[in-house]
Amino acid sequence: MGFWRLMFLMDLLIPLLMIIYGYVYSQRVPKKINYFSGYRTRRSMQNKETWDFAHRYFGRLSLVFGLVLMPLTIIAALTFRNTDVETVGIMGTLLMTGQIVFFIILIIPTEIALKKNFDKDGNRRTDR
Numbered sequence: 001m002g003f004w005r006l007m008f009l010m011d012l013l014i015p016l017l018m019i020i021y022g023y024v025y026s027q028r029v030p031k032k033i034n035y036f037s038g039y040r041t042r043r044s045m046q047n048k049e050t051w052d053f054a055h056r057y058f059g060r061l062s063l064v065f066g067l068v069l070m071p072l073t074i075i076a077a078l079t080f081r082n083t084d085v086e087t088v089g090i091m092g093t094l095l096m097t098g099q100i101v102f103f104i105i106l107i108i109p110t111e112i113a114l115k116k117n118f119d120k121d122g123n124r125r126t127d128r
Contacts, residue, residue, distance in 0.1 A: 003085050007092035008077045014099040015069040022063025029055040041107070043114045046122030050114060058110045065106060069099060 029052045030038045033045050044054035073095065080091045118124055 004077075004081055004088050007088050011073050011077050011092055011095050011099075012070070014096060014103065015066045015073055018062045018066030018069065018103060022059045022061070022066055024059070025055045026059030026063055039110070041111065041114075043111060043118070043122075046118070049124060050118050050122045053117060054110055054114055057113050058106060061106045061109060062103070065102065069102065073099070 025038065033048065033051045034040075038051075039054045039058045041054070044050055076095055077092070080087055083091075116125070
């Protein structure tokens, strides 16, 4: 049971970080474009406007999906609560892997939104 509790807490970290990251970046964008923190892609780092847009967009997505993943994670973890240590380890690892993949997939709609709202040089589109 002790290992299950540890794995449960580890499984909750990713949705919790998505919620925190989402809230922070949807409200406060890093002031300067940098290579160390924040949502950093070639398209998002073109200028301050694309930087701000990408952070707010990705932040909102991350917040919403973190709030969705949290109860799903709890339900999933409870299903293997009374199983052996090996099953808890495998299922917990699979759950975390799925969460990470899901978090990375959020890049796709953010990049699509950037492409839709800005041209290849980072200028806001007016032809919509």
